[in-house]
Amino acid sequence: MIELEGLTKRYGDKVAVDNLTFSVGPGLVTGFLGPNGAGKSTTMRMILGLDHPTAGDVRIDGRHYDRLKDPLTCIGALLDAKGVHGGRSAYNHLLCLAQSNGIPRSRVAQVLETVGLTAVARKKAKGFSLGMGQRLGIAGALLGDPRILMFDEPVNGLDPEGIHWIRTLMKSLAAQGRTVFVSSHLMSEMALTADHLVVIGQGRLLADTSMADFIQANSRSYVRIRCPQRERLLDVLHQAGITVVEAGGEALEVAGGKAEQIGELAARYGLVLHELSPRQASLEEAFMQLTAEAVEYHAQPGPGPGPQDWGAGWKGA
Numbered sequence: 400m401i402e403l404e405g406l407t408k409r410y411g412d413k414v415a416v417d418n419l420t421f422s423v424g425p426g427l428v429t430g431f432l433g434p435n436g437a438g439k440s441t442t443m444r445m446i447l448g449l450d451h452p453t454a455g456d457v458r459i460d461g462r463h464y465d466r467l468k469d470p471l472t473c474i475g476a477l478l479d480a481k482g483v484h485g486g487r488s489a490y491n492h493l494l495c496l497a498q499s500n501g502i503p504r505s506r507v508a509q510v511l512e513t514v515g516l517t518a519v520a521r522k523k524a525k526g527f528s529l530g531m532g533q534r535l536g537i538a539g540a541l542l543g544d545p546r547i548l549m550f551d552e553p554v555n556g557l558d559p560e561g562i563h564w565i566r567t568l569m570k571s572l573a574a575q576g577r578t579v580f581v582s583s584h585l586m587s588e589m590a591l592t593a594d595h596l597v598v599i600g601q602g603r604l605l606a607d608t609s610m611a612d613f614i615q616a617n618s619r620s621y622v623r624i625r626c627p628q629r630e631r632l633l634d635v636l637h638q639a640g641i642t643v644v645e646a647g648g649e650a651l652e653v654a655g656g657k658a659e660q661i662g663e664l665a666a667r668y669g670l671v672l673h674e675l676s677p678r679q680a681s682l683e684e685a686f687m688q689l690t691a692e693a694v695e696y697h698a699q700p701g702p703g704p705g706p707q708d709w710g711a712g713w714k715g716a
């Protein structure tokens with residue numbers, strides 16, 4: 400169990416983490432979501448005692464990190480896969496970690512096997528691909544057989560096979576009753592992995608909810624329609640008591656799964672439809688809406704010339 404209470408971190412004027420209170424429980428994968436710069440890594444660093452909170456408190460199974468005896472046997476973490484001495488072999492890197500935490504040497508071979516690195520155990524880490532580096536970082540997290548595991552953006556830059564492997568691993572660790580806390584800025588990835596969600600934006604807590612509740616509240620279904628006899632269709636739908644909203648351009652939207660009913664009404668009144676498509680708003684859209692106010696780095700069109708003006712200076716050349 401990880402418990403945060405009023406956890407706050409300021410860097411000068413910048414509030415990176417703002418009064419966060421939530422807990423992460425066992426037996427579940429808890430997704431820690433937020434846009435870039437939301438404060439996820441800073442929060443995780445404070446959990447591990449690598450950064451000191453400006454205010455508030457964080458405890459791991461009731462204790463501060465620096466009070467844990469042999470911390471790797473209590474909480475294992477992957478924060479930065481590049482944090483490995485490149486000149487050391489995978490085996491020696493893990494052996495150093497094991498020896499400094501009272502973990503038996505035999506465990507090194509076990510975790511190398513679990514993450515699929517046995518064949519390259521004696522190779523130097525600097526020659527590892529991104530995916531192999533992630534696997535080595537995960538091996539380090541698993542080394543002490545801890546009850547709590549924490550991963551910061553573990554699938555970043557991985558290929559589909561690597562992503563699938565990490566997803567399956569996290570689920571199996573949670574199924575063994577462990578606490579699994581994993582950060583991401585991708586809702587679509589979390590939807591496939593997490594049982595519970597904690598969402599932050601600009602350091603503040605925006606949601607602390609089960610994945611099932613989040614999906615139920617946010618997976619809006621609707622029907623998109625385009626019809627050249629738009630006004631006639633609006634009248635027909637209105638008479639049938641169906642609420643329609645404008646969706647930009649020529650398109651209309653009707654909430655709920657009423658495609659058949661709309662198609663039949665259009666046919667009855669001889670109306671041509673150019674589009675009648677049942678759709679589902681994605682969880683990524685729901686996440687973007689939830690965090691819209693809190694996104695720090697927007698991609699916005701600048702004040703300069705738009706794309707249509709690019710190259711204008713060459714006119715007549």
Ligand SMILES: Nc1ncnc2c1ncn2[C@@H]1O[C@H](COP(=O)(O)OP(=O)(O)OP(=O)(O)O)[C@@H](O)[C@H]1O
Pocket residue numbers: 410413414415433434435436437438439440441442584
């Ligand atoms: N050492 C530091 N000094 C000053 N500001 C910092 C420091 N560390 C983090 N910040 C700022 O705190 C905010 C939160 O950063 P953090 O890295 O925790 O966010 P994040 O959610 O992990 O982002 P990302 O998804 O991009 O990794 C950012 O605005 C960042 O610039």
